[in-house]
Amino acid sequence: MTTTLTKAHTPEKETRRRAPDSGPAAGRRNWAGGLAGWIWLVVVAVPLYWMVITSFKPRSGYYATNPLVPTGNPTLENYRLVIESDFIGYFVNSVVVTLGAVVPAVTISFMAAYAIVRGRHLRSLRAMNGLFLMGLAIPLQATIIPVYLIIIRLNLYDSLLALILPSIAFAIPLSVLVLSNFIRDVPKELFDSMRVDGATEWTTLWRLAAPLTRPAILTVTIFNGLTIWNGFLLPLVLTQSPDRRTLPLALWTFQGEYGVNVPAVLASVVLSTLPVLVLYAFGRRQLLSGLTAGFSR
Numbered sequence: 005m006t007t008t009l010t011k012a013h014t015p016e017k018e019t020r021r022r023a024p025d026s027g028p029a030a031g032r033r034n035w036a037g038g039l040a041g042w043i044w045l046v047v048v049a050v051p052l053y054w055m056v057i058t059s060f061k062p063r064s065g066y067y068a069t070n071p072l073v074p075t076g077n078p079t080l081e082n083y084r085l086v087i088e089s090d091f092i093g094y095f096v097n098s099v100v101v102t103l104g105a106v107v108p109a110v111t112i113s114f115m116a117a118y119a120i121v122r123g124r125h126l127r128s129l130r131a132m133n134g135l136f137l138m139g140l141a142i143p144l145q146a147t148i149i150p151v152y153l154i155i156i157r158l159n160l161y162d163s164l165l166a167l168i169l170p171s172i173a174f175a176i177p178l179s180v181l182v183l184s185n186f187i188r189d190v191p192k193e194l195f196d197s198m199r200v201d202g203a204t205e206w207t208t209l210w211r212l213a214a215p216l217t218r219p220a221i222l223t224v225t226i227f228n229g230l231t232i233w234n235g236f237l238l239p240l241v242l243t244q245s246p247d248r249r250t251l252p253l254a255l256w257t258f259q260g261e262y263g264v265n266v267p268a269v270l271a272s273v274v275l276s277t278l279p280v281l282v283l284y285a286f287g288r289r290q291l292l293s294g295l296t297a298g299f300s301r
Contacts, residue, residue: 082271105171113179139177186220
């Protein structure tokens, strides 16, 4: 005899997801956010607009016209004056300093980040990681006097190398932080498979870690490039000769004892900003994705 037991169905409370509202509130627009966005756009766009239109105004009529109204007789005289004032030499100095600092800084930071992640069980490497993190808390302005004294002792004052070495040092801490977060996201099984195949740590570094962390490498390269290109304090303190000036410091060329050639200054700003805009246009997506993805865990 087969006995069939049936359980009475008892209603249970279930957690249900609340369906999104389909009423008038769902289509409500964020007017406050939109207004704030437009205000921010104006705050950013107006100075750029003023900078561009002023660079085409003659110096003689600059103070007699409305600053926000384009001139009726645009001129390229300011750009010609900037080019004739050794702008090419300043541009070359900025390129040499930027490349000479970014390439070693990114290379050293990548190798240091790999060693910190792969050897995190070692106490010495953990201490090294803490040292890099402490470097983020030290601003450049607080160390400019010790840096100046070190450069004097090394007989490097008034040279491009005096700008490159401190720039490398101050670019490493943030680069190590970003790159180490990316390397931690690489699955451990991939490193183990490379070791089983007989690959050395050096081969694993450049054949596995480097291709998988390419967005992070591009991110720190672009970020450090922009920071060093726009640097002003180090060239101001560590150089003296006109032929050692970089572009940000060269803007002082158009500042006289009793006045400032504002149109010429803004023309030089426009010319010095063009490489930065080109670099940002090509690397904007990598820069934003790298800065966010490395910390999204």
